[in-house]
Amino acid sequence: MKVVPFLLSAALTTGLIYTLNTKTILPAPLGKLLSPQQGVWQNAEAANKDYSGDVSFPQLSGKTEVYFDDRLVPHIFADNENDAFFVQGYLHAKFRLWQMEFQTHAAAGRLSEILGGKEERILNFDRNMRRLGMVYAAEIAEKETAKDPEIKATCDAYTAGVNAYISSLTESQLPIEYKLIGYAPEKWTNLKTALFLKYMSLDLAGHDDDFEMTNAKRFFSADDFSKLYPAIHDSLDPIIPRGTVLAAQTVFPTAPAFADSLYLNNKDLVSLESFKPDRDNGSNNWAVSGKKTKSGYPILCNDPHLGLNLPSLWYEMQISTPTFNAYGASFPGAPCVIIGFNDSCAFGFTNGGRDVRDYYEVQFKDANRAQYLFNGDWKNTRWRIDTIKIKDQPDFIDSVAYVQLGDDWCPVMYDKNFSGNRTSNQKNYAVRWKAHDKSNELKIFNLLDHAKNYTDYQAAVTYLHTPGQNCAFACKNGDIAIRTQGEWPAKWKGQGDFIMPGTDTSYLWQGMIPQEEVPFQYNPERGFISSANQKPVEESYPYYMGRNYPLYRGIIINKRLNAMNNISVDDMKALQTDNYNEVADMILPLLMKNLQTAGFGAAEKKYYDLLATWNLRNDPGSKGATIFEVLFQKLQDTVYGDEYAKAPKVILRPFESTLVEGLLKDSAYKFADNINTPVVETVSDAVTAAFKKTVLMVKEAETKGKLEWDKYKGTRVVNLARIPVFSRTNLPIGGGVHTINAAKEAHGPSWRMIVHLTPETEAYGIYPGGQNGNPGSKYYDGFVDDWAAGKYYRLWVMKKGEEKDSRVKGRMSFGKGS
Amino acid sequence: MKFLISLLLTALLSFAACLYFPWWSIAIAAFIVAVVIHQKAGWAFLSAFLALLLLWGGLSFWISNNNEHLLAHKVSVLILKMDNPYVLILATALIGALVAGFAAISGSFLRKSK
Numbered sequence: 001m002k003v004v005p006f007l008l009s010a011a012l013t014t015g016l017i018y019t020l021n022t023k024t025i026l027p028a029p030l031g032k033l034l035s036p037q038q039g040v041w042q043n044a045e046a047a048n049k050d051y052s053g054d055v056s057f058p059q060l061s062g063k064t065e066v067y068f069d070d071r072l073v074p075h076i077f078a079d080n081e082n083d084a085f086f087v088q089g090y091l092h093a094k095f096r097l098w099q100m101e102f103q104t105h106a107a108a109g110r111l112s113e114i115l116g117g118k119e120e121r122i123l124n125f126d127r128n129m130r131r132l133g134m135v136y137a138a139e140i141a142e143k144e145t146a147k148d149p150e151i152k153a154t155c156d157a158y159t160a161g162v163n164a165y166i167s168s169l170t171e172s173q174l175p176i177e178y179k180l181i182g183y184a185p186e187k188w189t190n191l192k193t194a195l196f197l198k199y200m201s202l203d204l205a206g207h208d209d210d211f212e213m214t215n216a217k218r219f220f221s222a223d224d225f226s227k228l229y230p231a232i233h234d235s236l237d238p239i240i241p242r243g244t245v246l247a248a249q250t251v252f253p254t255a256p257a258f259a260d261s262l263y264l265n266n267k268d269l270v271s272l273e274s275f276k277p278d279r280d281n282g283s284n285n286w287a288v289s290g291k292k293t294k295s296g297y298p299i300l301c302n303d304p305h306l307g308l309n310l311p312s313l314w315y316e317m318q319i320s321t322p323t324f325n326a327y328g329a330s331f332p333g334a335p336c337v338i339i340g341f342n343d344s345c346a347f348g349f350t351n352g353g354r355d356v357r358d359y360y361e362v363q364f365k366d367a368n369r370a371q372y373l374f375n376g377d378w379k380n381t382r383w384r385i386d387t388i389k390i391k392d393q394p395d396f397i398d399s400v401a402y403v404q405l406g407d408d409w410c411p412v413m414y415d416k417n418f419s420g421n422r423t424s425n426q427k428n429y430a431v432r433w434k435a436h437d438k439s440n441e442l443k444i445f446n447l448l449d450h451a452k453n454y455t456d457y458q459a460a461v462t463y464l465h466t467p468g469q470n471c472a473f474a475c476k477n478g479d480i481a482i483r484t485q486g487e488w489p490a491k492w493k494g495q496g497d498f499i500m501p502g503t504d505t506s507y508l509w510q511g512m513i514p515q516e517e518v519p520f521q522y523n524p525e526r527g528f529i530s531s532a533n534q535k536p537v538e539e540s541y542p543y544y545m546g547r548n549y550p551l552y553r554g555i556i557i558n559k560r561l562n563a564m565n566n567i568s569v570d571d572m573k574a575l576q577t578d579n580y581n582e583v584a585d586m587i588l589p590l591l592m593k594n595l596q597t598a599g600f601g602a603a604e605k606k607y608y609d610l611l612a613t614w615n616l617r618n619d620p621g622s623k624g625a626t627i628f629e630v631l632f633q634k635l636q637d638t639v640y641g642d643e644y645a646k647a648p649k650v651i652l653r654p655f656e657s658t659l660v661e662g663l664l665k666d667s668a669y670k671f672a673d674n675i676n677t678p679v680v681e682t683v684s685d686a687v688t689a690a691f692k693k694t695v696l697m698v699k700e701a702e703t704k705g706k707l708e709w710d711k712y713k714g715t716r717v718v719n720l721a722r723i724p725v726f727s728r729t730n731l732p733i734g735g736g737v738h739t740i741n742a743a744k745e746a747h748g749p750s751w752r753m754i755v756h757l758t759p760e761t762e763a764y765g766i767y768p769g770g771q772n773g774n775p776g777s778k779y780y781d782g783f784v785d786d787w788a789a790g791k792y793y794r795l796w797v798m799k800k801g802e803e804k805d806s807r808v809k810g811r812m813s814f815g816k817g818s
Numbered sequence: 819m820k821f822l823i824s825l826l827l828t829a830l831l832s833f834a835a836c837l838y839f840p841w842w843s844i845a846i847a848a849f850i851v852a853v854v855i856h857q858k859a860g861w862a863f864l865s866a867f868l869a870l871l872l873l874w875g876g877l878s879f880w881i882s883n884n885n886e887h888l889l890a891h892k893v894s895v896l897i898l899k900m901d902n903p904y905v906l907i908l909a910t911a912l913i914g915a916l917v918a919g920f921a922a923i924s925g926s927f928l929r930k931s932k
Contacts, residue, residue, distance in 0.1 A: 005859070005927040006924060006927035006928050009859075009920055009923040009924040009927055010924040010928075012920050012924075013845055013849075013917065013920040013921045013923075013924055016916060016917055016920055017842045017845060017917060020842075020913060020917065021841075021842060028897060030897070030909075030913055031841055031842060031913055031917065032840075032841055033897070034874075034878070034897075034906075034909065034910040034913055035836065035841035035874070035910075035914070036874055036877035036878045036881060036910065037833070037836040037837065037841070037877065038836065038840070038841050039841070040889065040893055041877070041878050041881045041882070041889075041910070042881075043889060044881050044882055044884075044885035044888065044889035044890065045885060045889075046884040046885060047884060047885060047886045047888075048884075176889075180896075723896065725892045725893075725895045725896050726892060775889065775892055776885060776888060776889030776892075777888075778886070778888060
């Protein structure tokens with residue numbers, strides 16, 4: 001009988017299939033992945049793919065035509081607004097579904113569910129998100145938004161559109177990341193839209209240094225502390241110019257009498273870095289009035305600086321309905337156009353950056369955390385039980401205690417169960433984060449998309465509470481304006497810099513700055529408005545703004561705009577991509593003067609000459625730029641390294657401006673001395689020592705062929721799933737944190753936009769990515785090279801009647817149907 | 819003649835199966851054809867092997883070519899650690915071929931064992 005051969009070969013076949021279908025033997029299910037009819041080959045889109053088609057859905061009430069241009073930007077023409085938002089959701093899903101889901105899973109602390117629990121880092125990330133109250137905040141936001149019938153309808157339509165697309169997907173049509181990681185999309189909900197917006201809030205308004213500053217305050221003397229972390233900066237050029245008359249103060253926050261002593265003695269030190277939003281999350285925006293432009297019409301410019309990812313955070317589109325016609329960058333994950341323009345005006349944002357995330361130390365009665373002390377009484381803790389699903393492992397249950405501080409329920413983020421890598425688990429810290437408060441952020445975008453004039457803009461922006469943004473505006477009628485918008489806590493001087501006691505009301509926020517008092521400018525004398533994340537107003541402002549703000553982009557932008565006249569769009573493109581290093585401008589002469597060149601060897605002389613002949617521009621091929629940037633880092637290390645040598649690991653290093661201003665003000669800058677040596681080093685000694693260290697580093701870089709600034713910096717756009725082959729690396733772009741063109745390693749101008757408010761809007765834009773989130777599509781990263789080269793695309797504001805234009809490459813018709 | 823017919827049928831049936839069923843239904847297809855059109859194990863293996871080599875190889879090549887090998891360049895680096903779309907296409911073809919081949923052998927032995 002041939003039973004044995006049969007059984008053997010059958011077993012072999014089954015074994016082979018099993019091996020190729022799972023991750024147990026091979027690292028990837030190769031059979032599944034490489035099957036041409038289901039696997040990743042299905043994501044290899046034909047180069048001449050035609051996106052045309054007809055689809056119908058019961059949720060639509062009219063007809064919507066979508067025209068795709070040669071960059072795959074959709075131009076949506078809908079009969080009514082809800083249909084337009086439905087189609088927006090559908091298109092966002094069609095081109096960026098995986099990204100939308102992944103970002104909202106991250107925001108919800110659900111990465112363990114898809115990535116598994118192999119790395120403790122992932123579980124900690126998820127716990128961090130839950131304990132910060134991301135889902136809590138999103139739930140509150142969703143409830144609040146639901147009270148606004150118009151916004152609710154918008155969200156419902158958007159969600160329905162996303163789901164209509166998801167429902168149409170077969171396994172073979174799933175985006176490639178789902179296949180590679182091994183999961184399938186779930187339904188979209190309004191809560192996910194809210195979560196996405198909170199994700200942006202975290203990125204922009206989730207930064208804090210409370211633990212780091214508390215440790216610093218304890219470690220350093222009061223005098224040293226105030227010198228290392230100054231609250232006042234001489235070179236500050238605030239968003240609202242100095243001397244501008246501001247609205248009268250009506251809220252008078254006062255520090256508790258015993259603030260100083262109680263407030264400082266936090267003896268809770270710790271390990272390492274936690275999950276913090278990038279400190280440089282910020283942007284530039286400005287608008288110049290017709291007074292200063294060649295055409296007589298205003299020009300508005302904006303470039304938000306965020307993490308550079310593929311697929312991009314932004315998705316370009318035009319939405320046209322009988323009630324509004326808007327074009328700009330949208331967020332896959334939320335409806336509306338976010339940074340863009342309509343037929344009347346343009347709008348853009350830079351991050352406000354004020355500290356709206358404060359920590360309060362809480363006392364529990366027992367280890368069970370059931371009761372906490374507040375105003376002399378033991379109150380009952382409220383609980384939130386977070387179940388974190390982990391792929392292929394049992395669930396992790398995290399019980400998070402919520403305490404009521406004043407009127408607000410706050411999560412006790414760090415306690416004995418979770419340190420976030422910032423505490424020692426001995427104490428309990430609740431987080432008061434503005435993003436937990438009720439708000440209706442989507443309303444601002446909806447209203448701006450419809451805005452026709454300054455009054456509409458004013459009505460719109462007051463809905464933006466968190467994240468606070470400096471909202472720039474320019475209108476075809478000539479108006480320009482900026483508002484340092486947000487619902488900001490009215491703080492007393494120093495409030496929120498450090499961890500505060502949370503056992504009574506003494507240290508709680510005493511109110512919000514009323515909207516009537518938010519500093520703004522409207523058609524100012526100087527003919528332009530601008531912001532680049534610097535402090536909103538001069539430091540005599542009665543409400544505390546915090547200490548650490550970037551200064552230099554604001555300084556250079558204002559210098560340039562003040563001096564410019566007869567401005568053209570090309571001038572604005574040049575300014576937005578400018579690589580002039582303002583920090584070098586301010587500090588390099590002093591550094592060069594202080595170099596003790598007498599003892600220089602051949603290598604030192606060589607790099608000294610390169611630096612001396614440098615044109616102060618961080619251009620891509622520049623060697624001088626690299627030398628300067630390394631020198632500046634080494635100088636900070638040399639000057640402050642000794643003071644910080646014995647400091648706790650969780651501490652904040654001095655602001656960049658601290659060193660610049662310190663050296664400029666004081667030729668005998670005390671920190672230049674190395675406290676570990678008996679000799680008193682001078683500034684010159686420190687600069688020379690730093691230079692010698694610099695030479696070693698740049699010499700090594702040169703041998704690797706990376707002395708040129710772009711090669712040294714290695715700007716890259718990183719795939720969200722961190723798959724290297726789906727990322728774009730080593731982009732030939734200059735700039736950096738010290739220039740207007742703020743492209744650093746994996747962070748920078750994620751969208752560049754210039755809008756000339758002529759009767760026929762003339763607008764330009766570009767982002768480092770592509771409209772299609774599928775790495776198998778030629779539209780995945782088509783814009784990256786042009787972006788790196790500083791190019792812009794002319795944005796086509798399509799009109800009805802242009803359907804036969806040669807720029808139209810495909811048409812999708814949406815109609816009512818089953 | 820039998821060889822050629824088995825080959826063609828295996829290819830066709832596999833293609834049809836994969837329109838509705840998971841990828842490994844090619845094994846079922848190859849198995850069924852090997853049972854219905856009996857050949858000695860070696861020939862059964864070869865006809866099924868070649869059928870899928872051509873089917874999966876051909877399909878993936880055609881898809882990749884239309885895609886200007888854009889994705890294949892990336893996926894070959896990701897999975898095979900080398901930037902070569904043709905190796906990826908070959909790997910695809912081999913996977914299908916091997917699975918079908920062994921399934922066909924089982925089919926051949928089943929029939930013979932009856």
